[in-house]
Amino acid sequence: MATGESASPSNFIRNIIDEHNRNGRFGGKVETRFPPEPNGYLHIGHAKSICLNFGLAADYGGVCHLRFDDTNPTKEEQEYLDSIIEDVSWLGFDWGEHLYYASNYFDQLYEFALKLIEGGKAYVDDLSAEEIRAHRGTLTEPGKDSPYRGRSVEENLDLFKRMKAGEFPDGSRVLRAKIDMAHPNLVMRDPTLYRIRRAVHHRTGDKWCIYPMYDFTHCISDSIEGITHSICTLEFEDNRVLYDWVLDQLAIYHPQQIEFARLNLEFAVMSKRKLLELVKGGYVDGWDDPRMLTIRGMRRRGFTPESVRLFCERIGVGKKESWIDMYWLEKAVRDDLNEKAPRVMGVLDPIKVVITNYPEEMEEKFEAPYFPDNPPAMGYRDVPFCRELYIEREDFMEDPPKKFWRMAPGQEVRLRWAYLVTCREVVKDDQGEIVELRCTYDPETRGGWAPDDRKVKGTLHWVSARHGLKAPVRLYDRLFSVANPGAFKDRDYKEFLNPESMVLMPDAVVEPSLAGAAPGSRYQFERKGFFCADPLDSTEGAPVFNRIVTLRDSWAKILDQQKREAARLEREARKTKNKG
RNA sequence: UGGCCCGUCGUCUAACGGCAGGACAUCAGCCUUUGGAGCUGAUUAUUCAGGUUCGAAUCCUGGCGGGCCAGCCA
Numbered sequence: 329m330a331t332g333e334s335a336s337p338s339n340f341i342r343n344i345i346d347e348h349n350r351n352g353r354f355g356g357k358v359e360t361r362f363p364p365e366p367n368g369y370l371h372i373g374h375a376k377s378i379c380l381n382f383g384l385a386a387d388y389g390g391v392c393h394l395r396f397d398d399t400n401p402t403k404e405e406q407e408y409l410d411s412i413i414e415d416v417s418w419l420g421f422d423w424g425e426h427l428y429y430a431s432n433y434f435d436q437l438y439e440f441a442l443k444l445i446e447g448g449k450a451y452v453d454d455l456s457a458e459e460i461r462a463h464r465g466t467l468t469e470p471g472k473d474s475p476y477r478g479r480s481v482e483e484n485l486d487l488f489k490r491m492k493a494g495e496f497p498d499g500s501r502v503l504r505a506k507i508d509m510a511h512p513n514l515v516m517r518d519p520t521l522y523r524i525r526r527a528v529h530h531r532t533g534d535k536w537c538i539y540p541m542y543d544f545t546h547c548i549s550d551s552i553e554g555i556t557h558s559i560c561t562l563e564f565e566d567n568r569v570l571y572d573w574v575l576d577q578l579a580i581y582h583p584q585q586i587e588f589a590r591l592n593l594e595f596a597v598m599s600k601r602k603l604l605e606l607v608k609g610g611y612v613d614g615w616d617d618p619r620m621l622t623i624r625g626m627r628r629r630g631f632t633p634e635s636v637r638l639f640c641e642r643i644g645v646g647k648k649e650s651w652i653d654m655y656w657l658e659k660a661v662r663d664d665l666n667e668k669a670p671r672v673m674g675v676l677d678p679i680k681v682v683i684t685n686y687p688e689e690m691e692e693k694f695e696a697p698y699f700p701d702n703p704p705a706m707g708y709r710d711v712p713f714c715r716e717l718y719i720e721r722e723d724f725m726e727d728p729p730k731k732f733w734r735m736a737p738g739q740e741v742r743l744r745w746a747y748l749v750t751c752r753e754v755v756k757d758d759q760g761e762i763v764e765l766r767c768t769y770d771p772e773t774r775g776g777w778a779p780d781d782r783k784v785k786g787t788l789h790w791v792s793a794r795h796g797l798k799a800p801v802r803l804y805d806r807l808f809s810v811a812n813p814g815a816f817k818d819r820d821y822k823e824f825l826n827p828e829s830m831v832l833m834p835d836a837v838v839e840p841s842l843a844g845a846a847p848g849s850r851y852q853f854e855r856k857g858f859f860c861a862d863p864l865d866s867t868e869g870a871p872v873f874n875r876i877v878t879l880r881d882s883w884a885k886i887l888d889q890q891k892r893e894a895a896r897l898e899r900e901a902r903k904t905k906n907k908g
Numbered sequence: 909u910g911g912c913c914c915g916u917c918g919u920c921u922a923a924c925g926g927c928a929g930g931a932c933a934u935c936a937g938c939c940u941u942u943g944g945a946g947c948u949g950a951u952u953a954u955u956c957a958g959g960u961u962c963g964a965a966u967c968c969u970g971g972c973g974g975g976c977c978a979g980c981c982a
Contacts, residue, residue, distance in 0.1 A: 337930085338922060347924085365982055400981065457980055464978055468910045471978090502980055512911040514978050523980035542982050565913055566977050587913085589975090642931070644921045648914055649975055656920075659932070666945060701945065733943070742941055776941050787941050854942045883943045 336387055339645045341380070341586055345388060345557060348584070354556040358390035361555050362416065363397045363430075363546070366409040366530070368600035372621040372636070372657070373591040375419060379640035380588070381559055382421040393426040393553055399545050401529035409530065411615075415623035420633045430549050431531045437540045438492065440548055440578055441503060441521060445484045449577050450521060451477055452487040453504045460502075463509070464517050470510035471517045477506065491524055494537045498524050503538075507573065515566045516573070519543055547571040547585075548578070555583045561590040562647065591643070592651045595806035596621050597814060597821060611825060612807070618862075618874050619807045619829050629804060630850050630860025630876035635664040654806055658877045665850060665858045665876070670698035673711065673744065673789040674838035674853040674873070676801055678718035680793060681765045683749060686715045691794070694775065696745040709841040713746050716793040718837050720856075723788050724765060726754055731886055733786035735765070741786040744854065748773040748784055789854045796837035801859070801873045803831040838873070845871040855879065 336342070349356050360381040364374065385392035394416060398404050416423075444450040453476045455463065465471030479487075488503055490496065503522035511517050521544040526537045547570075550558045558571075568585045575582045590598075597603065603622065606612045615622050618629035626636065639660035643652050673696075693710040697703035719735065728736040735741050740750045753766035772779050776787070807829045813821035838853070845851070847866040852858050857878040865872040 343924070363982095367982085397982065403981075460980075461978075466910085466978060470910090499980065514911080517978085520980050525980080539980095541980075546982085560982095562913070563976055564982090566911080567982095569912090589914085642920075644931095646914090646921070648921095650920070653919065653933090656932075662944090671942075671944095700942075701940095731943090744941060784941085786943085789942075852942085852944085855944070856942090857944095879942075879944050881943075886943075 336383070337641075337644070340647065341384065341557070341559065341588065341645060344584070344586060345384070348556070349388075353584075357554075357556050358385060358388035359393070359554055359556045360385045360390065360559060361393040361395050361428075361550065361553065363395045363549075363560075364412050365397045365400070365404065366412060367400070367403040367405070368408055368604060369411050369615045370415045370623045371598060371603065372593060372596075372623070372626065372639075373598045375623060375636050376591045376640050376643070376645070377559070377561070378416055378419055378421060379637055380645055382423075383641075384557070384559075390556070391426055392421070392423060393428055393555070394423040395428040395549060395553070396430065397542070397546065397549075398429055398431045398529070398531065399539050399542060400525075401527040401539065402525065404530055406530050411624065415627075418623065418627060418633055419636060426553075428549070428553060429531055430545050431529060433545070433549055433552055434532060434536055434540070436552065437545060437548060441488065441540070441544070442485065444505070444521075444574075444577060445488060445503075446481060447577065448481055448506065450503055450505050451479050451484050452491065453477070453502050453518075454500070457499065460520070464514065465509070467514070473509050474504070474518070477509075477518070488522075491522070491538050492536075494526075496524055498526055498537075500524060505544075505570075505574070513566055513569060515543070515570050519570060543567055543570045544574060547574050547583075548580070550583045550585075551575055551578075551581045554581065558583045558585045560585060560587055562587050562649070563590075587647070588645050589647055589649050592649065593621065593654060593657070594651050594811040595654050595808045595813075595826075597808070599814075602814070602821060605822075609822075611822060618802070618804050621807075628863060629874050630848075630858065631661055632664050632668075632850070635661040638664055651812070661858065661877050662880070665852065669850045669852045669858055670706070671696075671700060671852045671854050672698075672709075672839055672842060673791055674799070674801070674836060674842070674856065674859070675718045675720050675789065675791045675796075676803070676833045676836045676853075676856060677721040678791070678835055678837050679721040679724060679762060679765065681717045681719050681749075681767055681790070683715050683717070683747075683769050684752070684766050685768045688715055690714065694745045709839075711745060711839055711841070712792045712795040713743075714792050714794045717743070717790045718793055718796060719743075719765075719788050719790045721762075724751070724762070726762070729887075729890060731890075734788060735767075735786070739786075740770075740784055741788055742773075742776045742784045743790045744787050745776055746774075746790070747771075747776065748778060789856070791837045791839050793837075795840045797840050797843050799836055799838045799842065799871050799873055801833040801836040801838075801875065802862075803833060803875045805829050805831075836873075838871075842871060843869045847871070850876065852879075 362378050362381045382392040453474050455474050463472045502520045504518045507516045509517050522538050525539050565587045571585050616624040616628040639657050692713045695708045696711045699706035724735040747769040749767040749769045751767050755764035757763050808824045809826040810824045813824040845861040848863040850860045858876040859873040861871040862874050
């Protein structure tokens with residue numbers, strides 16, 4: 329799409345851009361940037377920002393830069409930088425030639441600082457960090473001027489140059505903007521612009537011993553790159569006046585900062601600190617643990633880039649701090665994978681079924697479509713059948729409740745693509761545990777079609793015991809068991825880790841066609857969910873599957889309703905009894 | 909109790925002074941060899957009180973509720 333209005337759903341940022349395009353503020357240009365600090369791995373919250381920035385640029389015919397905001401060498405590492413490049417690419421975005429580093433602007437930034445000093449708008453302060461804090465005042469009281477605030481331009485210039493030259497120890501001096509120590513917005517009470525920090529920078533090495541602060545760096549970087557709309561999260565709202573102040577003092581090109589509400593996802597944590605703690609503390613198996621909502625974690629689990637983008641598109645963007653239900657993420661993967669994941673059969677918790685009237689030595693192959701809703705186009709695979717099969721343990725009930733359409737004594741069900749079968753006998757061990765189901769099949773129902781059109785409600789997935797492939801399956805669920813684990817003041821969020829966030833199904837059996845499942849390939853195990861052959865743990869002929877997400881389960885809902893209804897009836901019965 | 913920001917169906921989000929719309933959820937029906945998917949229909953919202961206006965979700969004032977800010981982090 330060329331410049332101008334776009335077809336995407338409206339939001340307040342688009343409205344601002346449209347207004348700019350009407351009044352010609354940026355000459356119709358839209359140039360955005362995604363500015364991560366390379367101090368951690370990207371997560372789903374970053375994905376929202378990435379989709380926003382790259383999406384806006386694409387829709388308005390502009391470009392989006394990838395810029396590393398690397399002004400704090402004590403926290404930043406090449407490892408993080410590499411991972412960010414990989415993750416943004418995986419999400420499907422392309423910054424072309426526009427890969428930048430704030431550290432590339434260190435020389436220019438230094439010159440701008442000199443200009444500020446020359447204009448009497450910045451000074452070198454000898455106060456310690458603690459003293460500066462003490463002078464800042466509080467939310468309700470004004471601050472006090474530093475005794476060094478009145479230094480001459482010449483002295484400030486000299487001192488700042490010597491700061492750069494390495495004449496002073498770390499932390500002994502800072503460069504501060506000279507604004508207003510009584511400003512109601514604390515950000516404007518003479519903010520620090522430069523600090524002395526002898527640290528090796530991942531890109532500039534030991535060239536510098538002074539490093540610029542975010543507020544000074546970000547606006548100038550945006551200006552240098554010709555960014556039009558500098559989109560950031562809500563916590564920078566107070567910083568916008570400083571962003572504008574710096575650019576105004578320097579009288580250089582002035583982008584528009586716009587703030588939006590960051591993503592909050594229920595049953596997850598999003599802060600870099602917490603994510604790091606989960607990894608370092610061994611609560612998860614690394615940054616790419618499939619339970620982590622890092623980009624790498626989701627990728628390992630089996631999420632598609634399209635599903636993540638779909639999610640970001642659907643949740644929208646606004647200034648209201650809201651909590652998104654995990655359902656939206658799950659729904660987005662389901663909708664995406666429903667279109668592209670071939671259907672196969674896998675039994676997670678097997679129970680053996682013997683078809684007593686099926687000849688011992690006989691074997692058949694059924695041609696089963698990969699996409700039953702659109703069979704011819706998408707191909708078939710053969711599914712072998714024999715006398716001994718596995719079905720899902722939960723698909724049989726000896727004494728079923730109402731509306732249970734699955735296998736029960738005497739109740740005919742369909743084995744998908746195979747035959748109609750009826751359970752005749754339940755075999756139990758000494759503990760009363762069911763070990764085997766003995767069934768009969770109707771030879772007239774090959775393929776699962778009844779010649780007399782008799783109604784069979786239930787269709788079950790199954791795997792031939794003789795041909796099935798044993799494959800470990802991991803069932804992933806939300807990492808936390810409460811919606812907002814970080815919200816409890818007196819409890820640590822780690823207390824709310826969900827002990828069942830990963831359940832291994834060691835006995836799972838899948839249809840033999842899956843021996844050829846490529847690492848990273850995704851399938852729908854019919855009636856169970858979407859699964860991905862783990863990209864790392866799967867080997868040739870021996871896939872290991874991750875559950876990405878379950879299917880919608882309306883049977884579970886019915887069961888739930890039945891349970892609630894039963895409880896209600898019981899309560900009423902008790903009431904009447906008490907009255908009588 | 910300083911400053912800034914935000915309050916629209918259950919949830920997320922539109923409506924830039926002119927019929928409160930969409931998506932998801934929910935409910936009902938259809939369809940179905942996945943209790944999946946799909947199709948059709950239905951229910952559901954402007955935080956409150958004033959003011960301006962022919963007309964207010966929108967503008968103004970105040971209340972209520974929520975968020976952010978006192979790093980030499982970003």
